[in-house]
Amino acid sequence: MIEVERLTVRFGGVTPLDAVTLTFPEGTCGLIGPNGAGKTTFLNVLSGLVRPVAGSVRAFGEDLLRITDFRRARWGLRRTFQQEQAIQRLSIFDNVGLVQEHCGGSRGSRRRDVERALEFIGLEQLADERVGMLSARHRRLVEVARAVVGEPRVVLLDEPGAGLPDEETEHLGRVIRRIPEAFGALVVLVDHDMSLVSGCCGMTAVLDFGKVIASGPTNEVLRDEHVLRAYLGTEEQV
Amino acid sequence: MATGKALRIQPQTSARAVAISALLLFCLLALPALLSTYWVKVLTAVAIFAVVALGLNLLFGRVGLVSLGQIALLAVGSWIAARLFFLTNMPFPVVLLLTGVLTAAIGTLVGLPALRLSGLHLALITLMFAGVIAIVAPTTNFPNGGSGVLGHTESSSGGLVVRRPGIAESDAAYFRYTVIVAAIMFLLALAHVASKTGRAWAAIRQSEPAALAAGVNTTFYKLYAFTLASFMTGVAGGLYAGYVGRLYSYQFSGARTIDSVTLLATVLMGGIFSLWGAVVAALLQQLLPALLQNWFAFFETNPDFLLVLFGVGVLQVLVTAPEGLVTQLPRDLRNLGRLLSRAVRRVGRSPGSAT
Numbered sequence: 001m002i003e004v005e006r007l008t009v010r011f012g013g014v015t016p017l018d019a020v021t022l023t024f025p026e027g028t029c030g031l032i033g034p035n036g037a038g039k040t041t042f043l044n045v046l047s048g049l050v051r052p053v054a055g056s057v058r059a060f061g062e063d064l065l066r067i068t069d070f071r072r073a074r075w076g077l078r079r080t081f082q083q084e085q086a087i088q089r090l091s092i093f094d095n096v097g098l099v100q101e102h103c104g105g106s107r108g109s110r111r112r113d114v115e116r117a118l119e120f121i122g123l124e125q126l127a128d129e130r131v132g133m134l135s136a137r138h139r140r141l142v143e144v145a146r147a148v149v150g151e152p153r154v155v156l157l158d159e160p161g162a163g164l165p166d167e168e169t170e171h172l173g174r175v176i177r178r179i180p181e182a183f184g185a186l187v188v189l190v191d192h193d194m195s196l197v198s199g200c201c202g203m204t205a206v207l208d209f210g211k212v213i214a215s216g217p218t219n220e221v222l223r224d225e226h227v228l229r230a231y232l233g234t235e236e237q238v
Numbered sequence: 239m240a241t242g243k244a245l246r247i248q249p250q251t252s253a254r255a256v257a258i259s260a261l262l263l264f265c266l267l268a269l270p271a272l273l274s275t276y277w278v279k280v281l282t283a284v285a286i287f288a289v290v291a292l293g294l295n296l297l298f299g300r301v302g303l304v305s306l307g308q309i310a311l312l313a314v315g316s317w318i319a320a321r322l323f324f325l326t327n328m329p330f331p332v333v334l335l336l337t338g339v340l341t342a343a344i345g346t347l348v349g350l351p352a353l354r355l356s357g358l359h360l361a362l363i364t365l366m367f368a369g370v371i372a373i374v375a376p377t378t379n380f381p382n383g384g385s386g387v388l389g390h391t392e393s394s395s396g397g398l399v400v401r402r403p404g405i406a407e408s409d410a411a412y413f414r415y416t417v418i419v420a421a422i423m424f425l426l427a428l429a430h431v432a433s434k435t436g437r438a439w440a441a442i443r444q445s446e447p448a449a450l451a452a453g454v455n456t457t458f459y460k461l462y463a464f465t466l467a468s469f470m471t472g473v474a475g476g477l478y479a480g481y482v483g484r485l486y487s488y489q490f491s492g493a494r495t496i497d498s499v500t501l502l503a504t505v506l507m508g509g510i511f512s513l514w515g516a517v518v519a520a521l522l523q524q525l526l527p528a529l530l531q532n533w534f535a536f537f538e539t540n541p542d543f544l545l546v547l548f549g550v551g552v553l554q555v556l557v558t559a560p561e562g563l564v565t566q567l568p569r570d571l572r573n574l575g576r577l578l579s580r581a582v583r584r585v586g587r588s589p590g591s592a593t
Contacts, residue, residue, distance in 0.1 A: 044447075047447075047450070047451045048450065049447050049450065049451070069450045070450045070453055070454060070455050070456065071453075072451075073450075073451060073452055073453030074453050078451070079451045081445070081447075081448055081451075083445075085444060085445055085448035085452075087440045087441065087443075087444045089440065089511070090437065090440055094437055097437070098434075098437035098438065098440070098441055098452065098454075099452045099453060101434050101437070102434070102438060102441075102452055102453035102454045102455075103452070103453040104453070146452065
């Protein structure tokens with residue numbers, strides 16, 4: 001469980017996160033909102049790339065903000081980015097292996113851990129292929145493998161299906177849905193694709209201009225009048 | 239299972255190892271016998287600068303850190319080595335090792351800004367370091383066997399020659415010695431690139447935030463890259479001291495600060511994504527000027543004109559082949575070979591050829 005209380009981030013005069021309070025209980029949780037709502041800033045705070053001016057983040061009872069940025073991965077916090085970060089010149093195996101070895105995974109379990117992650121995404125046969133030679137769909141799956149290798153406790157996925165056609169996004173959604181059961185991790189999914197979010201997430205929170213405007217079961221949140229107005233651009237009645 | 243392949247030695251890898259061993263043996267056994275002393279000396283400089291270029295190749299190509307202070311570090315390494323040679327009777331390899339370690343300590347200090355800076359700002363800071371060394375070197379002079387901390391004497395009887403290892407006193411033997419040390423440095427680089435460290439560097443080069451999120455201690459690995467590159471450059475400095483025998487400040491004076499920029503240009507031209515790029519860079523930096531000066535009187539009187547060629551060369555590589563000559567040249571030669579064989583076949587098939 002992740003409990004966030006009054007989390008505030010300021011960049012000069014801009015407040016991308018304004019006293020955000022929300023809870024992600026378990027399974028796969030969604031975080032949505034229009035462009036500039038503060039979703040990526042929220043993930044950046046969790047991964048230690050941005051320091052908040054106020055507020056707290058507790059993950060499984062631990063104060064996440066007190067852990068040094070790179071040590072959070074060792075603690076079990078993993079994430080993907082909007083832009084692909086797998087290294088094109090390295091093989092799939094090495095791309096996934098580098099996360100395992102820098103997250104405290106032992107040398108002895110390296111092969112087993114990486115193979116488990118690759119089997120999970122279904123690319124174990126391509127382990128020795130360079131990432132630069134892969135299709136966009138496979139590259140996106142490698143990003144997921146990098147986020148689940150070892151013993152993840154929280155997996156943050158920032159628009160994992162960006163740029164993928166619908167049928168490939170559906171496949172990615174099936175993979176994401178299996179993460180909590182396969183690895184016992186809590187998944188936070190940020191995406192603009194409503195079918196992906198509603199297909200994967202039991203609960204969803206919505207950010208708009210740095211504030212939480214709705215939070216709860218995904219099907220209810222997506223019908224919420226404030227969400228429709230803010231996120232989907234419904235015209236206000238005069 | 240496909241992943242099992244990683245455990246087996248690929249046939250390509252074996253073939254490459256055989257080719258590299260053959261090339262190394264050719265350099266060690268045949269080259270000194272085939273070439274005059276002048277060209278053996280030029281190739282010794284190539285081997286030394288290959289190690290310097292290797293340091294920059296690692297920094298820039300593997301981690302994405304630009305340093306314009308590598309030639310200054312070479313001067314520091316040469317200074318330390320010369321002082322150790324005159325001050326102690328330690329064996330040559332021990333002096334090389336110690337020089338590498340001490341230069342690494344200084345290089346690590348220079349690399350500290352890299353923890354906060356990158357790109358142009360880091361390049362500027364390291365260039366300023368080169369500028370400082372270019373001022374300090376003429377002011378303090380290089381050790382030449384004198385007493386005191388600086389070890390420099392102005393007396394005409396002073397000026398000892400830096401000793402070479404007992405087994406490599408002649409130019410040919412010293413060339414062999416240098417090639418072996420350079421090969422060890424390349425193996426050291428290769429071991430790092432293929433290890434956890436190399437993968438951490440690759441992650442940092444890709445994106446520092448993503449590397450942090452993947453658990454990479456970016457501060458440590460960036461600084462370690464500077465330490466390793468400085469160690470190698472220090473060892474190269476020790477070899478350089480033995481190579482020239484007497485060190486003079488004009489070799490690293492302010493006017494030679496440009497050498498650090500030229501080094502970056504040749505490293506870029508050689509190719510930053512392959513360790514072989516460092517060898518090509520050293521050939522461009524040391525062999526090409528010697529060849530041009532040998533062939534054309536113009537380059538003998540205008541050696542700095544080479545900068546113009548390097549400028550064009552960098553432009554060519556950046557525009558047409560960012561992976562450098564080390565990849566571009568074989569590819570272009572293959573294409574040329576294919577074109578020629580196609581042309582020969584066409585001529586063979588033409589009606590006129592039947593007569």
